[in-house]
Amino acid sequence: MNAGKLLTLVQKEWLELLRSFKLIWVPLVFVVLGIMQPVTSYYMPVILEKAGNMPEGTVIEIPLPSGAQVLADTLSQFGVMGLLILALSFMGTVSGERNSGATSLVLVKPISFGTYIAAKWISMMTLTWGALLLGYAASWYYTWLLIEQVAFGPFLLSYILFGLWFTFILTGTLLFSTLLRSAAGAAFSSLGLAVLLSLLAGLMPKYLSWSPGSITGSAYQAVQSLEGFDALASFGWSIGITVLLIGAGLIGSAAMLRRSPALD
Amino acid sequence: MNRLLQVEGLVKTFGTTQAVKGIGFNIKEGRCTALLGPNGAGKTTTIRMLTGLLKPTEGKIEFQGLRPGEDQRSLLGYLPQSPAFHNWMSGMEYAVYAGKLCGLSAGEAKSRAKELLGRVGLADAANRKIGGYSGGMKQRLGLAQALIHRPRLLVMDEPVSALDPIGRREVLGILKELKEETTVLFSTHVLHDAEELCDDVVIIQSGQVALQGSLSQIQSDHRRPVIELKLEDKESSMEWARSFVERHQTDDAWRMIIEDAHLEDRTLRLTVLDMEKARQALTEELAKQRVGFVRLEAGYSSLEDLFMKVVGA
Amino acid sequence: MNETTMEISKLIPIIAPIFVIQLILMVIALIQCFKAEETRGPKVVWVLVIIFVNLLGPIAFFLFGRRIKA
Numbered sequence: 303m304n305a306g307k308l309l310t311l312v313q314k315e316w317l318e319l320l321r322s323f324k325l326i327w328v329p330l331v332f333v334v335l336g337i338m339q340p341v342t343s344y345y346m347p348v349i350l351e352k353a354g355n356m357p358e359g360t361v362i363e364i365p366l367p368s369g370a371q372v373l374a375d376t377l378s379q380f381g382v383m384g385l386l387i388l389a390l391s392f393m394g395t396v397s398g399e400r401n402s403g404a405t406s407l408v409l410v411k412p413i414s415f416g417t418y419i420a421a422k423w424i425s426m427m428t429l430t431w432g433a434l435l436l437g438y439a440a441s442w443y444y445t446w447l448l449i450e451q452v453a454f455g456p457f458l459l460s461y462i463l464f465g466l467w468f469t470f471i472l473t474g475t476l477l478f479s480t481l482l483r484s485a486a487g488a489a490f491s492s493l494g495l496a497v498l499l500s501l502l503a504g505l506m507p508k509y510l511s512w513s514p515g516s517i518t519g520s521a522y523q524a525v526q527s528l529e530g531f532d533a534l535a536s537f538g539w540s541i542g543i544t545v546l547l548i549g550a551g552l553i554g555s556a557a558m559l560r561r562s563p564a565l566d
Numbered sequence: 567m568n569r570l571l572q573v574e575g576l577v578k579t580f581g582t583t584q585a586v587k588g589i590g591f592n593i594k595e596g597r598c599t600a601l602l603g604p605n606g607a608g609k610t611t612t613i614r615m616l617t618g619l620l621k622p623t624e625g626k627i628e629f630q631g632l633r634p635g636e637d638q639r640s641l642l643g644y645l646p647q648s649p650a651f652h653n654w655m656s657g658m659e660y661a662v663y664a665g666k667l668c669g670l671s672a673g674e675a676k677s678r679a680k681e682l683l684g685r686v687g688l689a690d691a692a693n694r695k696i697g698g699y700s701g702g703m704k705q706r707l708g709l710a711q712a713l714i715h716r717p718r719l720l721v722m723d724e725p726v727s728a729l730d731p732i733g734r735r736e737v738l739g740i741l742k743e744l745k746e747e748t749t750v751l752f753s754t755h756v757l758h759d760a761e762e763l764c765d766d767v768v769i770i771q772s773g774q775v776a777l778q779g780s781l782s783q784i785q786s787d788h789r790r791p792v793i794e795l796k797l798e799d800k801e802s803s804m805e806w807a808r809s810f811v812e813r814h815q816t817d818d819a820w821r822m823i824i825e826d827a828h829l830e831d832r833t834l835r836l837t838v839l840d841m842e843k844a845r846q847a848l849t850e851e852l853a854k855q856r857v858g859f860v861r862l863e864a865g866y867s868s869l870e871d872l873f874m875k876v877v878g879a
Numbered sequence: 880m881n882e883t884t885m886e887i888s889k890l891i892p893i894i895a896p897i898f899v900i901q902l903i904l905m906v907i908a909l910i911q912c913f914k915a916e917e918t919r920g921p922k923v924v925w926v927l928v929i930i931f932v933n934l935l936g937p938i939a940f941f942l943f944g945r946r947i948k949a
Contacts, residue, residue, distance in 0.1 A: 306666070323907055337897050341897070390942045391942065404651060406649075407664075410617045410644040411667040412667075564614075
């Protein structure tokens with residue numbers, strides 16, 4: 303793998319993200335989602351009071367959630383809307399270029415298939431981790447403003463764990479995008495994988511604690527736990543396996559691309 | 567003359583159909599070679615195997631002068647039939663991008679891109695988005711990006727067949743200059759394009775090489791004297807022509823001087839063995855039988871006749 | 880009770896950023912929509928969706944609105 307050529311390919315991907323405005327609108331949507339969660343949690347009692355035709359004197363008992371709970375709710379919101387947006391944004395990243403014929407010009411240049419896939423992945427991850435950080439930090443700040451401060455340690459740890467979950471599913475999007483001709487197929491396969499793994503991990507937490515699906519649960523746990531919570535000791539298996547699967551997904555994508563670099 | 571590329575026993579099978587059935591040819595340094603054949607003969611498949619986009623089922627593709635460990639793709643520049651770029655890039659950006667992917671430094675890529683875009687006549691459009699380019703402009707940008715790293719071999723798949731007549735002339739003009747500087751291989755189904763540009767031809771038909779060699783050699787080897795007779799639109803004349811086609815091989819006198827005769831619409835085409843005698847005998851026959859004709863022409867068979875005969879069309 | 884009603888006045892600076900960001904998203908989506916050569920479905924419908932469907936309108940346009948030509 304040649305560093306100069308990798309950088310050239312990554313720069314091209316970044317420029318494409320910028321020119322298509324994805325680099326701007328995706329983080330902004332994450333910020334809106336991040337702010338909305340603490341704001342709605344905070345004002346929920348007021349909203350319910352104004353909306354419902356409650357008889358005079360009704361006391362609504364909705365306890366204000368803890369700051370950590372709000373952040374966990376934010377992550378779960380990102381896990382649905384955020385992941386959907388990212389998967390749909392990246393669904394055609396390889397198949398689109400292959401269907402148009404653009405890969406026939408790029409892949410006859412002396413670059414390796416691995417470098418091409420790595421560049422795609424790096425650019426996807428910069429947008430993913432960046433948008434997640436901005437949105438989550440906005441949520442953290444608003445939670446602090448309206449409810450209470452959540453310590454930095456749990457915030458950071460839960461960010462990293464959730465980022466890992468996103469990385470895993472979006473590596474799946476990249477793999478399916480090299481495997482399938484249809485971009486929608488890639489989005490739905492990887493999102494289906496996310497739903498399936500989450501469901502299974504929720505149904506059988508005991509038996510599937512090693513699966514990538516349990517990472518989201520560990521992120522919720524991490525943000526709600528005290529400082530000094532040892533994520534590796536508690537979720538080491540699922541983290542290790544997820545990292546391995548991400549690596550395998552990347553190698554698989556490069557192999558698939560080598561098998562059919564362009565349409566016949 | 568140095569061989570630059572040697573192809574041996576190239577086979578490609580898709581499922582149960584064999585698209586390429588053991589093709590072999592050489593490309594000599596500094597020559598322009600056309601891969602000529604009708605649509606579906608296996609030209610594109612062959613070209614894509616040369617570029618590494620398609621893995622051969624069997625066979626060898628060998629570049630001369632490849633340093634150990636060097637990627638063979640660094641020696642060739644490739645232009646597909648209708649190249650697709652990234653429409654959101656400008657022509658200049660794409661050419662620089664292509665240069666950097668071939669290992670040029672940023673500065674070198676920029677100066678090469680500028681030089682080549684000027685050369686293919688895109689200097690004014692260099693900073694416009696590729697999405698707004700015409701077919702001919704895209705083809706010319708495709709040439710610029712293929713040549714950016716000074717490849718030893720320029721490979722093109724049907725470089726002009728998707729273009730309108732103006733775009734075609736532009737690209738053919740550029741190719742005529744280019745072939746003076748670099749070795750060129752291109753595929754085409756249009757004989758005329760091959761004749762105009764090439765030194766060597768490899769004619770392929772149904773996945774096999776039907777004929778190959780230098781254009782001038784093939785031309786002199788297969789040149790035959792021909793007489794063409796266009797008949798008047800009258801039943802009696804047509805009647806004579808039909809009977810002539812039937813009897814020219816049975817009649818001893820005719821067999822000595824005429825190799826082949828066939829009638830197409832109102833044109834009788836005779837491939838002759840002895841032009842002098844054939845002309846004499848035919849004019850006598852025409853006068854005797856009172857055959858009405860519009861045109862009588864004696865000449866030589868063209869490359870097109872040969873091409874048609876070889877590909878069995 | 881009194882406490883929460885007072886907080887309504889505090890609401891405006893808090894939710895202002897949300898409106899600003901949504902406005903930015905709407906403007907970017909509208910610019911792209913007008914510049915697009917071809918949209919999936921009539922352009923007018925997209926303009927209405929972008930303006931009137933809060934947040935999801937612009938997102939839907941960014942994701943599905945443009946027909947990318949090969």
